[in-house]
Amino acid sequence: xxxxxxxxxxxxxxxxxxxxxxxxxxxxxxxxxxxxxxxxxxxxxxxxxxxxxxxxxxxxxxxxxxxxxxxxxxxxxxxxxxxxxxxxxxxxxxxxxxxxxxxxxx
Numbered sequence: 001x002x003x004x005x006x007x008x009x010x011x012x013x014x015x016x017x018x019x020x021x022x023x024x025x026x027x028x029x030x031x032x033x034x035x036x037x038x039x040x041x042x043x044x045x046x047x048x049x050x051x052x053x054x055x056x057x058x059x060x061x062x063x064x065x066x067x068x069x070x071x072x073x074x075x076x077x078x079x080x081x082x083x084x085x086x087x088x089x090x091x092x093x094x095x096x097x098x099x100x101x102x103x104x105x106x
Contacts, residue, residue, distance in 0.1 A: 005059045009091050012061060016042065017092035020065045029073045036066040061088045 016039050026032050043057050057063065061084045068080040 002059070003055045005055050007061055007087070009095070011046075012088060012091040013042070013046070014091060014094065016062050017088050020062050021089055021092045023066065023069050026069060027073070029070065032066065032069055032073065036070070039066070 019035060019039065023032055023035060039062055040057065043060055043062060047053065047057050064080055064084050065088055068078060071078045
């Protein structure tokens with residue numbers, strides 16, 4: 001069983017949120033993979049700096065949205081929870097209200 005992981009706006013770098021929102025309209029799998037690699041590496045640095053581990057990175061809203069796009073481009077149909085999408089979208093626009101908080105259980 002995975003540990004329950006919660007995220008706040010502070011866990012979502014704004015530049016990363018903006019980038020992953022742009023990726024939602026992408027059609028080039030290779031470009032998405034390169035952006036995903038860069039952002040996952042940055043998430044690991046953030047995780048290490050704040051004492052988080054694998055579950056925190058694996059379930060991170062940025063990761064969830066990248067994986068959703070990769071599934072979409074490869075023809076795998078999966079539904080991303082809309083609260084995750086709205087949470088990251090809100091951060092990408094500079095939002096910090098309590099409504100944008102996201103909790104996920106794996």
